[in-house]
Amino acid sequence: MYSYRDVAAGVADGQWQSGFQHYVCEGYKVYAPHWLFSEEYYGIFNPELTASVFRAEGFANGYDHYLSGGECDYRSGSFFFDPAVFSYFSLRASCPARGGSKVEAGSCYSLFLDGAYGRADACRVSWYFDPVWYLKHYPDIHDLIQKGEYDSSLHHYLTTGQYNGYSPQASFSEEFYRKEYPDVAACVAAGQFRSGYEHFLVAGAAEGRVPAPGVSLAQYTSLAPVRADIESGLFRDPYSHWMASEEKQDPRFCSDDLVETEARLALRQLAKGLTAEAARKPLDFTCSGTPAVSVIMVVYNQFSLTMKGLASLRDNFSGNIELIVIDSCSGDEVSRLNRYVSGAKIVHLRYNAGFLLSCNMALEFVTADAVLYLNNDTILGPGAISAALNRLQSDPRIGAVGGKIIRTNGLLQEAGSIIWRDGATFGYLRDQDPNCPEANFVRDVDYCSGAFLLAPTALVKSMGGFDRSYCPAYFEEVDFCVRLIRKGYRVVYDPSVIIEHFEFASSASSESLALMQRNRRIFVARQSEFLRNQLPAHAGNAVLARSRRGDGPRVLYIEDRIPLRNLGSGYVRSNEIVRSLARSGCAVTVFPVNVHYHSLGRIYGDFPDTVEVLYNRSEVGFDAFLEERVGSFDAVWIGRTHNLARILPILNKNSRYLPAKGFVLDSEAVVSPRLLMRDRVLGLDQRREQMEDMLRAEFDCAYYCQQIVAVTEQEAGFIRQAGHRNVSILGHALQTRPTAATFAQRSGLLFVGAIIDEYSPNLDSLLWFMKEVMPRLRQRLGNEIRLTAVGSRTRGVDLRGLREFDGIDIVEGVESLEEIYNLHRVFVAPTRFAGGIPYKVHESASYGLPVVASDVLIGQLGWTAGHDTLSGGAPDAETFAAAVTELYRNEAVWTQVRDEALRRVKADCDPEQFDVSVREILEAACR
Structure with missing residues (x-):
């Protein structure tokens, strides 16, 4: 009570x-029946358990189902009770009842409440609350529990503590969080949240906010396995993942760096262990036909490492490799390398010629069109050589390709390298995580390490290989790359070319240091003209210096989140804009305002490899980011008006770090008319503001931008009504690719659209369609007619109301829609209120699936009802049902609408015109 x-x-x-x-x-x-069970939580996180399921099985509600067996399969009714966590810790707790056996999943909740596994405060039951710390930190609560006022520390926190500023565990400080984030404190004071911790769990953790002094999750959340675990649903957020790794001391997420000397020793021992096998099965580099690449490897002793490197080379590339090994008078088993390697050109010298002269000597044996300089202490990542060859062949202006070099401790040696004005060099991102976004996009650089350097043979020979002035080694590849650049060629860093480098040769002896200093002086003297245009040596210049300036502008692209294509909700169009900017030669950096957790494979597979995708950033660090990237951008493209409004104070504050002009506001959708339409449709209280006042308020921030983008002429008119004349129009880019199935081979209805919140137009339209239209369709087409609803759903959005209806199949997480479009006969778009332009209609039409759409959408598209689509009215249930029935039954009408829509998409969504429009918008903003 x-x-x-x-x-x-x-x-x-x-x-x-x-x-x-x-x-x-x-x-x-x-x-809710209990402080540790929420009916709403149980329904949202178990969406298959609808009211109809409860009725059919005789349960009154979710709690009845839970107590009657729903505890099975580790279900839960609260963030603060996780059966898996309870089971894990209860086995470790000192308790006679456990008997050394695993806790049955179906009994966790009951056992916890009954205290069968000892005191309720003996151990954790979720990653969000630590009872041991809580009682130690607030000792007075122990007495209250003893008096029977509370069952446990968790009982106290959930019913009293969180309302009175108590912290739940050491890694979250209620006092710090409210002080650090005044906006949260204001929300708590206004009653929107019970505590700062509730805000953190609902939004703050995803936004990247800091939960307590010294507890920063930013680096942790960038780890690939962490993001994959969150996307797969194993953990709700990075905070719970971090807590689990801390408590379990999981070595996969250990924050301590692996000691590199130990890692080198381990690799050396592994290499030695392969020696016996190398004698039994010699490596075969016999080249039958024209070689795809000639590999030059200079060797001096280190037999076991050499064999491991050669085995990696042979396994990495199935094509013809012309292997040329120069042995600089080795004293170990390398001198008998012919016993272990066949089909290679192996030259044994009687003296140590050094790296440079040996490489130049090997050039005379090279016959392939491309030559690869490869250290013997390297292990190649999957497909490294193929990726490097593909990059080299992608542009005749490319003179050299290098890759992402990872040291034996798992950290970067370099992600491309920088040459400073004084001739010093710097391996970009050395000692950083190889998965960090800054290391994972293709760019032109000053030079790449000679540990792996691929170049066109004719070009290398025309330059005479490495300059002999740098004998025996050091600065030879630096000078070589500079000479390439001065000839007009590009030196390209490609992160898909992954190399693990033992770095044995990188000793720091007094002799080598003296040689480096001597060769640096030679380099400065020879390349002074080039160096005077380089940036001064300073860590703050690393971001500017990491990429050589290309022909196109450098664009910062800001969106709600990383715009993955399968998210819908305008993100497909945003993704296409990024692709278009990249196609036009722009250096694009994508910055999300909000944090969402997707696997790195999903993120990088959705963007061109030349785009920098800052998946681990958010508005929380935007201020510092702009200072860090001072001078890095020529233009800023901001997706969605509310994002501009949100970051405008930060843009104003940091304007000295940004270009004076070149700002684009892409409205994506004008919200004001949609809100008025929604209020009218749903019968909500009518807003007192007039449309013009709402539009002016919505676009009050747009003054900051030199160019504003609308998706349709209709929406451009709304923006002009708000007082802005600098408006351009940019719709969608789509290729028509009609699916092959015939009319007779298809069946069923299809709806595609993301559901981002409970007020989503897509959710509203589906609920209306299933309630009002589907019963009429069943009367006309039979009860076997079904609707497939496909799309992404924001975690936590309750779809139980939609699942109650018969005849609907809800499908989430589909990567490719082509087969789904090929199976269905009619696409339905019963939207009752919306803004922007309906991508789902364009997409469906492009796949050759004809559409019945509401007049709202037809008006936004500018299409003609009865030709490009059939009209479902405003929508009106009877009109919509009749149109679907006509299209579903009449093959002639179906074919005519399909063909007309395909022609319309070709005209409206021409990709070439889309690219032209993007370039014109950017040029107008920068003019």
């Missing part, structure tokens, strides 16, 4: 004998 004061009042005045009586009679429909 503490939580429901109306119930307490009812008991007090005699309306109910107890809170339990109220719950049994009325409360079970909407009220």
Whole structure:
């Protein structure tokens, strides 16, 4: 009754004998029965358990289902009780009842409440609350529990503590969080959140906010396995993942760097262990036909490492390799390398010629069109040589290709390298995580390490190989790359070319240091003209110096989130804009305002490899980011008006770090008319503001931008009505690719669209369609007719109301829609309120699946009902059902609408015109 004061009042005045009586009679429909169970939570995170399922199985509600066996399969009714966590810690706790056996999943909740596994405060039951710390930090609570006022520390926190500023565990400080984030403190004061911790769990963790002093999750959340675990649903957020790794001391996520000397020793021992096998099965480099690449490897002793490097080379590339090995008078088994390697050109010198002269000597044996300089202490990542060859062949202006070099401790040696004005060199991102976004996009650089350097043979020979002035080694590849650049060629860093480097040769002896200094002086003297245009040596210049300036502008692209194509909701169009900018030669950096967690494979597979995708950034660090990237951008393209409004204070504050002009606001969708339309459709209270006032308020921030983008002429008119004349129009880019199935081979209805929140137009349209239209269609087409609803859903959005209907199949997480479009006969778009332009209609038409759409969407598209699509009215249930029936039954009409829509998509969504429009918008903003 503490939580429901109306119930307490009812008991007090005699309306109910107890809170339990109220719950049994009325409360079970909407009220939570226990401080550790939420009916809403149970429904949202178990969406298959709908009211119809409960009725069919005889359960009153979710709690009835949970207590009657729903505990099985590790279900939960609260963020603060995780059966898997309870089971894990209960086995470790000192408790006679456990008997050394695993806790049954179906009994966790009951066992915890009954105290069968010892005191409830003995161990964790979720990653979000630490009872041991809580009682130690707030010792007075122990006495309250002893008096029977609370069952446990968690009971105290959830019913009292969180309302009074208590912290739940050491890694979250309620006091710090509210002080650090005044906006959160204001929300708590206004009653929007019960505590700062509730805000952190609902939004703050995803936004990248800091939970306590010294607890920064930024680097941790960039780890590939962490992001993959969150996307797969193993963990709700990076905070719970971090807590789990800390508690379990999981070595996969250990924050301590691996000691490199130990790693080198381990690799050396592994290499030695392969020696016996090398004698039994010699490596075969016999080249039958024209070689795809000639590999030059200079060797001096280190037999076991050499064999490991050669084995990696042979396994890495199935094509013809012309292997040329120069042995600089080795004294170990390398001198008998012919016993272990066949088909290679192996030259044994009687003296140590050094790296440079040996490489130049090997050039005379090279016959392939491309030559690869490869250290013997390297291990190649999957497909490294193929990726490097593909990059080299992609542009005749490319003179050299290098890759991402990772040291034996798992950290970067370099991701491309920098040459400073004074002739010093710098391996970009040395000692950083190889998965960091800054290391994972293709760019032109000053030079790449000679540990792996691929170049066109004719070009290398025309330059005479490495300059002999740098004998025996050091600065030879630096000078070589500079000479390439001065000839007009590109030196390209490609992160898909991954090399693990033992770095044995990189000793720091006094002799080598003296040689480096001597060769640096030679380099400065020879390349002074080039060096005077380089940046001064300073760590703050690394971001500017990491890429050589290309022909196109450098664009910062800001969106709600990383715009993955399968998210829908305008993100397909955003993704296409990024692709278009990249196609036009722009250096694009994608910055998300909000943090969302997707696997790195999913992220990088959705963008051109030349785009820098800052998946680990958010608005929380935007201020520092702009200072860090001072002078890095020529233009800023901002997706969605609310994002500009949100970051405008930061842009103003940091304007000295940004270009004076070149700002583009891409509205994506004008919100004001959609809100008015929604209020009218849903019968909500009508807003007092007039349309013009709402538009002016919505675009009040747009003054900051030199160019504003609308998706249709209709929406451009709204923006002009708000007082802005600098408006361009940019729709969608789509290729028509009609699916092959015939009319007779298809069946069923299809809907595609993302559901981002409970007010989503897509959710509203589906609910309306299933309630009003589907019963009419079943009367006309039979009960076997079904609707497949496909799309992404924001975690936490409740779809139970939609799942209640018969005849609907909800499909989430589809990577490719082509086969789904090929199976269905009619696409339905029953949208009742919307803004922007409906990509889902364009996409469906491009796949050759004809559409029945509401007049709202037809108006936005500018299409003609009865030709490009059939009209479902405003929508109107009877009109919509009749149109679907006509299109579903009449093959002639179906074919005619399909063909007309394909022609319309070709005209409206021409990719070439899309690229032209993007370039014109950017040029207008920068003019």
